[in-house]
Structures are given as structure tokens and as C-alpha cells.
Amino acid sequence: MNNNIVENLKKEINNFSLQLKIEKVGHVIEVFDGIVKVSGLSDIKSSEMVTFPGGETGVALNLEEDAVGVIILGDFSKIKEGDEVKATGRILEIPVSDNILGRVVNGLGLAIDGKGAIKSEKTYPIEKVAPGVVTRLSVDQPVATGIKVIDAIIPVGRGQRELIIGDRQTGKTAIAIDAILNQKGQNMICVYVSIGQKDSKLRKIEARLEAGGAMAYTVIVSAGASEAAALSYIAPYTGVSIAEYFMDQGKDVMIIYDDLSKHAVAYREISLLLRRPPGREAYPGDVFYLHSRLLERACRRNEKYGGGSITAFPIIETQAGDISAYIPTNVISITDGQIFLETDLFYKGIRPAVNVGFSVSRVGSTAQIKAVKKVAGTLKLDLAQFRELEAFAQFGSDLDESTKRQLERGKRAIEVLKQPQYAPMKIEHQVVVFYALVKGYMDDVPLEKIKAFETGLIEYSERNAKTFYKEVLEKKMWAEKGEAELIKAIEDFKSGFNK
């Protein structure tokens, strides 16, 4: 046994070859709040990694004439004035491998879930230029989130950037988690980036994903509220680098940034400490670029360049529903649409609390499957008309038949769009439910029985309209035979349900 250790050590020492080269070094001038000013390091690049004597890593952000401003990624309490700082010549990079799936990592890509180190042979730089136009494809493949209101009215395609925006406690994270849970068997890798969240919340999310069997295809990148602002700043870039690693293998990836408001705040903190001039709301001048360069890395690549896609769901938390604040307007303009969540709707019991009027998907409709498009095509307009009529109906009681019908249909549509948390619905089931709604089969079902009707109809139709399901799943649209079968199933179920 002992002989083996000695032999192994000898072997390793023999394998060791030292290549001594001239290194660029600097010296710490001052240390404060996770920022270090370094003299020297004359040829350093922006975002280059530097190392300190205690093994800490930093990133050079401010390249000034006299000094270099470095942010410390980790504990800065051991760094002293006069310490030697070495430039590495490399842009900050993280280890990546397939073993990262199912793990929780920090902003530097290192495991923090207590399951041991992640073996990896490759590294990816966290800052990368987004894929160019020639490498891209337009969005035409759907992402099934399993949330009826999103899949029907605000459809999202693979490679799209869809913002989830709303006040605190309106269900933004719930939508993201539901979307991850629904990716089981959909050939999608998920990356959840948690920025400045409470560790207890992250633990809850991890447990929920684990229970739903979603951790098998998910990676969680966490920069907690107690960690340095520098780690919150790099966490989304780490997340997208992990996503790019999988995309480079031709896989489809979904990434959630929860949330970019806290990311902007972390960057503001760093910028102010680096003494960069503050602009609107004290954010630095390049806060738009901070998010645009991140979200531009979401794309769908053509086959010639390896295929694969990154679909991004950035989350923004608004204050008192103010979407005209600086960061919300920035991210709205960068993304391909937004899912707007409202506190009022949430407390009215309409959950997910999506405001259909303010929400939009600019490119997703091309990705929506034909069957969903057919049944949900007019739903948005119908709901808008319902809201208008509902407002008028409050003033008078004498309404004509068609208006009454429209109001009843609208109420049922809202009831159908309600969905409990962690209960994503398969796309074929959604088609059946919306079909029954838009064809008027639910018009005479009492409002309080809509949910029971929906559940029952799904169960019944699955057994009695197999052709319809087969057609929708295989051809993405039903044919005459399948439709006739579904109509019969709905009518049969309804006659039994009304008894």
C-alpha cells in the first residue's frame, strides 16, 4: 500500500514538467468592499482573470492609466495591501461537462450541493460574442411550457427570449419552475440561474425539481443573497456558458434568469464601487449592454453550425407595477415579448396572474403547432372583447343575447386558463380543452364546474378519442376522422357529466 503511494508520487513527479515563463504581476494598492485596486499589470485585458496569493480569483474590470480595478470572486478578507497579483492571460472561464446535469453550482461553476466536485475536462469562457446572423435560424419550433395561457396566447419558440415581468409575489418563479417541470421527455436541458435569492427559496426550488424528476435535465447556478455582488454579476454569464456547452452538442436548452433586476442592482453596486459615473437611477451607462449581450446569446443555430438552441426566460421584478422604470423598459426592448403578471389578478384568484392584454410574444406564433393555433387563434381577441363588455355590463342589466353569450364564454375562458402551480398540462390535452371551449361545448356548463368538466373531459377523451390524440401528436393537427371522434367523445362525456 505504502509502496504504491511512493511509486505513484514518483511517477507524478516524473511527469511534471515546469515551463517557466515571464509573468505579468501587479501589487495591491487598496482593498475595499470586494474591490481591489492593483498597480502594474500593464498589458491586462478587460475581463481577464487574475489570481491572488491565497488562491482567490478576481476579474479585471476597470483598466485605468495608473491602476487596474479588480472585482474579487469570493472572500476578500485575506487580501492585503502590497500582495502580489498575477495576470493569467485568460478571460474568466468555468469548467463544463455533462456531469454538471442535476447539480447546483456557484457563479464559478463549482459544486455547492455537497455531492462532491464535478469532474470536467473542458472550460468555457463566461464572456463570448453572441452567434452571428449567418449561424442563426428563425424561431419555428415550439417550447411547450405546459401553462395553458402561455402555450395558447403567448406561445414561446425555441431560441426565443421571453421576459417574465411582474411585482413581487405574482408567480414569476412559479411559471419558470412549471416550464422546467414540463420539459420532461421534451428533449430539453434546463439551466436555472438564481441571482440574489434567499438560500431557503433556492432549496425549495431544488426540492420541487427533484420531486418532479426535473433535476435529471437541469442545472442550477446560484449566487445567493449573502454572496458578493461580483458573483451575482457573473452568475447569468456562467449560466449561459453552461447552456452554450450543451447547445454546442446540438441540444435545445432553456435558461431562466431569476432575476435580472437583482443582477442590475449587483452591477450597479460594483460600478459605483469602481467609481464609474452613475446615470439614471444610479445605474452605470452600460447597463443596457450588460443585459443585451447576455440575452443576445440566446439563439437557434442552423444545422450547418451544429444546430441546437437556447431559449431564455429572463425575469424582472417591478415595483408597484411600474413597467416604465429603467431596467424593465431596457429588458422589454431587448426581448422578443413579455409575460406580464399582475397583483390584482393574482388576488382575484386568476392564477397564473397573466395580463393577456399587456403580454405579447413577437416571434412565438410561428412556432405554435397548427392544432393549438386553430383552437386558440381567436382567444386573445375574445378575451379582450370580454374585458370591454364586462366593463360595460357593470352599468346596465339589459343585455342582448349575443352580448350575454360573449360574456358567458369569456368567463369560461378565464376559468379554463386558470391553472394550479406545479401542474403543467400536456399540449394535446390543451388542444382538447380549448376545442371544447371555442366550439361552445362549455357554454352551458356552470362556472364552478368548469375545472371538473375539464379534468373529466381529458380523461374521457384520452380513452375515447385516440385517433384525435394520435393525429395531434404526430401531425400536429387533427384530421376529419379524429375531429369527428373528439366531437362524439365530448358530447358523450357532456351528457354523462350533466346527469
Place this chain on the structure above:
Amino acid sequence: MAIATNNDIAKAIYLASKENPVNVVTETVRFFARKRLMSRAPDILARLEKIVHKAENKIRAKVTSAEQLGQTEKSNIEHFLKKRYEVTGILFEEVVDKKVVGGVKIEIDDEVLDLTVKNRIHKLQEYLIS
């Protein structure tokens, strides 16, 4: 208004010294006092030294070794540095430090060539841990 960096001030002192070498010391001290730059003086003077050396085609090299360097070793290092930095003169600053165990460490501005035994052991340690 742009803030004058330490480098800008050092360059200005150098140019002033070329025009009026007699009064430059007094004027510089007065300028530092008037503009409250005394705390920045060491860095400004270090930069001024570099500017002067550059103008004279010289460099300052700090050489750390475990033992006092012999004449041959010194001339070998001088030859190497003159060739690498394309300068005519080398100003040696010799430091004897037993902690480096053996070999030499050469520092020129922010460049370091560490050929000490201490560094080799440290690198071997890093290699074995990883």
C-alpha cells in the same frame, strides 16, 4: 474636467526639468503642496524614474537570490536583459533572501521571471494537488 493622472504629472515634471533644470525640485515640491499631492508623491516619483530611465534607454532590474550573485552570473543576467528589453544599461537592485532556497527571481516593472527553487516547489505542489 479631466483629472491628471500620476503618469501625466510625472511626464510634466520630466518636461519641466528639461526646460529649467535648476528650479525643478523646488517648484515640484511647491506644486505638490499647493495641489495636495504629497500622498501621491511616491507613485509619481516612481513613474518619473521610469520615464527618465526610458529616455536614457535603461531599465531597473530587481534580482532576488539566496546567495550574493557572482560576477559571471550578473553579467549573464545583464546580457540576457539587454537583449530582451533592447536597452543599453541595467540598474541592478540586488536582494539576498534565503527563503528562495536557490535560483534567481528577476523583476522588471510589472514583469517577473521566477527561476527560484521556492517557485518550482510551489508549482510542483499545485500540480500534485490538481
